[in-house]
Amino acid sequence: NAGVTQTPKFRILKIGQSMTLQCAQDMNHNYMYWYRQDPGMGLKLIYYSVGAGITDKGEVPNGYNVSRSTTEDFPLRLELAAPSQTSVYFCASSYSQNTEAFFGQGTRLTVV
């Protein structure tokens, strides 16, 4: 099992550009999450999903969109990138709402 796979690992965007961060898991987990981590800060929840076709906002959803068409994939879309979106993005998945989350290796995004 590969676990949670995120692509790309690094990306530089110009202000106003758009991109999609990819996340895939092969553990057949229903729950998937997107977090961002700013330097010296804890992880903040952006969006999460409890199953295919079901998504909901987290703590910091503005400027982002998600979709969940399959159990395996949970892409995060950035529209009109802004410098405030410079961060490290982590995707995670869990079997249920009570069990531990498994994290990917992260995508380091810089918006200039």
Added chain:
Amino acid sequence: EDQVTQSPEALRLQEGESSSLNCSYTVSGLRGLFWYRQDPGKGPEFLFTLYSAGEEKEKERLKATLTKKESFLHITAPKPEDSATYLCAVQATGGGETSGSRLTFGEGTQLTVNP
């Protein structure tokens, strides 16, 4: 609003010098408290889940404990390979099945163990 505060922000230890990391939390109802380890440039790696006050869990040199207001991560005779950032997160009850999966993280304690 759920809150998690970790202390200290950074801790330097000599190899073999035992210590504890603190995680204080405020939550309407605790479903679970999670400890993760994060190495530089990597995603968090799960260590423990604690569900109720008085619960303890151990793994090698690490021991996590839980009270109604805080959790401690005790590190006994640490080694340089224990150097990492340790993250604490809480999951609250209530809000239905879709809300119960949300974690609130603290800012972490950066641990350095010198040989």
